[in-house]
Amino acid sequence: MQNTTTYKLCIHGPWRSGKSSIMFRYFQNNFSEDNRYTGVDSMAKEYTINDRNIKLEFWDRQSCERFRALPLSYIVNSDAFIFPFDLTSYSSYKDIKAMLEELQDICNREAYHNPIVYLIGNKSDLEQDPLIKDEEVQSFVDGHKMYYIKVSCKTGNGFERLHQIPYDLSHLTPRHQSKSIKLTKPKRDPNKIYC
Ligand SMILES: Nc1nc2c(ncn2[C@@H]2O[C@H](COP(=O)(O)OP(=O)(O)OP(=O)(O)O)[C@@H](O)[C@H]2O)c(=O)[nH]1
Numbered sequence: 489m490q491n492t493t494t495y496k497l498c499i500h501g502p503w504r505s506g507k508s509s510i511m512f513r514y515f516q517n518n519f520s521e522d523n524r525y526t527g528v529d530s531m532a533k534e535y536t537i538n539d540r541n542i543k544l545e546f547w548d549r550q551s552c553e554r555f556r557a558l559p560l561s562y563i564v565n566s567d568a569f570i571f572p573f574d575l576t577s578y579s580s581y582k583d584i585k586a587m588l589e590e591l592q593d594i595c596n597r598e599a600y601h602n603p604i605v606y607l608i609g610n611k612s613d614l615e616q617d618p619l620i621k622d623e624e625v626q627s628f629v630d631g632h633k634m635y636y637i638k639v640s641c642k643t644g645n646g647f648e649r650l651h652q653i654p655y656d657l658s659h660l661t662p663r664h665q666s667k668s669i670k671l672t673k674p675k676r677d678p679n680k681i682y683c
């Protein structure tokens with residue numbers, strides 16, 4: 489039987505930007521207005537692309553980790569990143585830009601690491617008079633070598649592009665294969681209160 493190649497994709501972004509909703513819309517094609525997605529860290533799906541077996545794992549950073557920087561173990565072991573922001577919140581957009589600059593600094597230091605980055609403008613169903621102009625985001629994206637995709641987890645709009653991700657990744661050698669560090673659930677201190 490043929491080997492399966494696993495690619496890891498980390499979803500990181502501001503609080504309530506739709507990280508968990510993106511994962512559930514992608515894997516289960518559903519959406520929930522309430523917060524019932526909390527607690528699920530990862531989901532995976534297998535594909536066959538050009539006769540190769542590929543497994544795509546999404547890792548969702550939980551809201552209680554919202555003030556923490558992305559741990560280096562996530563960065564060095566991820567083949568791709570989804571960075572969502574809320575199209576109806578300018579502070580969400582400012583936060584995502586800061587997070588992306590931080591990721592880029594680390595990737596530049598780790599000179600060999602060149603992940604695929606998807607900047608996601610989420611909640612497009614709520615956008616009537618756009619608060620964050622497409623041209624503004626596009627000029628940021630052009631300077632940073634990443635894809636910009638507008639989606640709505642509520643309606644599923646834009647997800648056809650996200651479903652191309654396994655094809656984008658299938659051209660790469662996965663990061664974790666040569667590394668000993670693995671993505672795992674974050675360790676919790678039993679004496680500490682998490683949000
Ligand atoms: N209208 C609309 N609401 C959305 C959309 N995506 C997410 N939401 C809502 O926004 C809220 C936050 O979504 P989550 O998926 O929990 O966001 P998150 O980034 O995982 O949140 P934290 O983990 O708490 O930081 C929830 O109430 C969702 O129902 C969307 O595309 N449209």
Ligand SMILES: [Mg+2]
Nearest residue numbers: 507508550551
């Ligand atoms: Mg979440």
